[in-house]
Amino acid sequence: MGPDWLLDVLLWAAGLFLLGLYVSWRATRLDRLHVRVETARAALDAALVRRAAVALELAASRVLDPATSLVLATAAHEARTADADGREFAESDLSRALRAVVDQPDFRAMLASRGDGTALLDELEAAAQKVAFARRFYNDAVAATRIARRKLLVRMIPLAGRAPVPDFFEIDDAAPRF
Amino acid sequence: MKIGIVCPYTWDVPGGVQQHIRDLAEALIAVGHQVSVLTPADDDAPLPYYVVGAGRAVPVPYNGSVARLAFGFLSAGRVRRWIREGGFDVLHVHEPAAPSLGILACWAADGPIVGTFHASYERSRMVSVTAPILQSALEKVTGRIAVSEAARKTLVEHLGGDAVLIPNGVATERYAMADPLPGWPGRGDGAEPRPDGGTLGFLGRIDEPRKGLQVLLKAFEILGRRRPGLRLLVAGPGDADDVLAKVSPQLRDRVVMLGLVSDEDKIRAYHSVDVFVAPNLGGESFGIVLAEAMSAGAPILASDIEAFRRVLLDGRAGALFPVGDHEALAEAAAELLDDPARRKLLSAEARAAVRAYDWSTVARDVVRVYETVAVDGAGVVESGVGA
Numbered sequence: 001m002g003p004d005w006l007l008d009v010l011l012w013a014a015g016l017f018l019l020g021l022y023v024s025w026r027a028t029r030l031d032r033l034h035v036r037v038e039t040a041r042a043a044l045d046a047a048l049v050r051r052a053a054v055a056l057e058l059a060a061s062r063v064l065d066p067a068t069s070l071v072l073a074t075a076a077h078e079a080r081t082a083d084a085d086g087r088e089f090a091e092s093d094l095s096r097a098l099r100a101v102v103d104q105p106d107f108r109a110m111l112a113s114r115g116d117g118t119a120l121l122d123e124l125e126a127a128a129q130k131v132a133f134a135r136r137f138y139n140d141a142v143a144a145t146r147i148a149r150r151k152l153l154v155r156m157i158p159l160a161g162r163a164p165v166p167d168f169f170e171i172d173d174a175a176p177r178f
Numbered sequence: 179m180k181i182g183i184v185c186p187y188t189w190d191v192p193g194g195v196q197q198h199i200r201d202l203a204e205a206l207i208a209v210g211h212q213v214s215v216l217t218p219a220d221d222d223a224p225l226p227y228y229v230v231g232a233g234r235a236v237p238v239p240y241n242g243s244v245a246r247l248a249f250g251f252l253s254a255g256r257v258r259r260w261i262r263e264g265g266f267d268v269l270h271v272h273e274p275a276a277p278s279l280g281i282l283a284c285w286a287a288d289g290p291i292v293g294t295f296h297a298s299y300e301r302s303r304m305v306s307v308t309a310p311i312l313q314s315a316l317e318k319v320t321g322r323i324a325v326s327e328a329a330r331k332t333l334v335e336h337l338g339g340d341a342v343l344i345p346n347g348v349a350t351e352r353y354a355m356a357d358p359l360p361g362w363p364g365r366g367d368g369a370e371p372r373p374d375g376g377t378l379g380f381l382g383r384i385d386e387p388r389k390g391l392q393v394l395l396k397a398f399e400i401l402g403r404r405r406p407g408l409r410l411l412v413a414g415p416g417d418a419d420d421v422l423a424k425v426s427p428q429l430r431d432r433v434v435m436l437g438l439v440s441d442e443d444k445i446r447a448y449h450s451v452d453v454f455v456a457p458n459l460g461g462e463s464f465g466i467v468l469a470e471a472m473s474a475g476a477p478i479l480a481s482d483i484e485a486f487r488r489v490l491l492d493g494r495a496g497a498l499f500p501v502g503d504h505e506a507l508a509e510a511a512a513e514l515l516d517d518p519a520r521r522k523l524l525s526a527e528a529r530a531a532v533r534a535y536d537w538s539t540v541a542r543d544v545v546r547v548y549e550t551v552a553v554d555g556a557g558v559v560e561s562g563v564g565a
Binding site (some may be wrong): 013029032033036039040042046047108110126129130132134137139140141143144147148 | 237314317318320321338339340341342352543546547549550551553554
């Protein structure tokens with residue numbers, strides 16, 4: 001039978017080891033959430049760029065009248081060149097411009113009669129839907145991360161390192177009625 | 179894309195989730211994707227070539243009923259191997275909150291994971307004890323889909339977070355061709371003249387007032403007297419005698435109650451009627467029955483509620499009558515029965531319009547979800563043990 005203090009030390013060591021495992025597991029989860037936010041953000045950026053590109057392509061394709069082309073091209077350009085502060089407004093404006101253009105009566109029928117109009121419209125539909133998907137997934141990841149970072153353990157021990165708290169991306173992304 | 183789909187429930191037991199996965203997988207394969215479905219199944223159960231069995235499921239009490247689920251180390255090992263060997267671009271887990279293969283797959287994989295939530299409960303039994311376990315697995319789901327507004331609401335309330343809505347599809351092909359029920363002439367090519375008779379059809383719960391059978395019965399009182407050969411075919415669960423008691427005795431033998439019918443007979447019923455009537459008073463968000471009737475090419479007469487007007491393209495793919503107005507229903511039905519050319523046109527328009535709700539369209543939207551989450555192209559890899 002060893003001295004009492006040895007047992008105490010062993011118990012403390014075991015306790016610290018288990019705590020370490022737990023903290024490391026929590027840190028892994030948090031790290032995974034940050035990776036998920038970054039991936040989702042990259043997907044969202046890609047979807048927004050794609051949507052603006054298709055809108056520009058449609059504007060430049062000469063299947064539209066010049067006024068409609070101008071509305072689309074301006075909105076798409078604004079969305080592409082907006083700075084971080086103006087990004088959400090510019091992307092919302094592009095959504096509105098797309099609705100104003102595509103929701104014209106018989107728009108699809110009109111485009112179908114001209115060259116590759118239908119193919120472009122289908123691409124635009126896919127691009128607009130992917131923006132809505134990507135934004136939902138990104139905001140979902142942001143919400144999960146923000147909840148995780150509010151937990152007591154994460155605030156006591158800086159498990160998140162220097163990763164900034166991610167922000168939601170709020171735009172009007174309602175798609176036109178294709 | 180290489181897509182790995184995980185089904186939580188035993189493949190050979192009929193169920194909504196299994197049916198959904200089968201229709202989705204086949205629609206994905208039809209457009210050239212490589213699909214592997216992992217599911218619990220008895221070892222000797224016959225499985226389609228794209229399905230991989232993960233062993234027998236065990237009946238356990240879960241969420242208020244007995245569900246057949248697969249769990250334990252053996253299942254976890256099989257899930258892990260399937261993920262390691264699959265080399266998937268994206269993993270699609272159905273009902274990831276059920277204690278079955280889905281949650282095991284979330285545990286065993288890293289990378290783009292899509293989760294589809296099917297169930298909706300008024301009150302969930304998910305409690306604080308289960309929340310942390312679920313949370314750490316569900317955190318890995320990078321894109322969430324809900325199949326209905328109710329499923330989405332359940333998800334938001336009980337698990338937090340949000341999902342995109344992609345409703346179930348209709349397997350329009352399955353409804354396209356069928357023989358009429360025995361004793362019913364069928365509508366031929368939809369253009370048979372019906373000088374004094376014809377058949378009206380109804381499908382739905384017969385004791386649920388919002389389905390509107392009572393409106394149709396009142397219209398039949400008017401129309402049945404004017405057209406001595408007219409018959410009414412009613413399919414759906416409920417007390418048939420209660421309904422027949424409301425019909426005048428001289429018309430009663432021309433109202434045929436089928437009760438609850440099999441899927442096969444349901445399809446034949448759609449092919450047995452000249453005009454399919456959907457007299458609903460409201461409360462329909464989509465109208466799966468309407469979509470089925472459209473797939474079968476039945477000429478449709480429906481009440482003018484928002485959901486129906488949208489599905490029927492403002493009346494182009496089916497005639498509309500004012501909600502609850504039995505006289506207008508009788509007039510509109512008589513007009514349709516007297517006009518075979520119009521019935522034929524409505525039938526063709528309905529078949530075209532329902533394409534928008536076909537599984538091929540649903541699969542296209544789901545692929546867009548895959549492409550959104552798999553944007554970096556890294557694919558699905560086996561996760562470190564315990565991570």
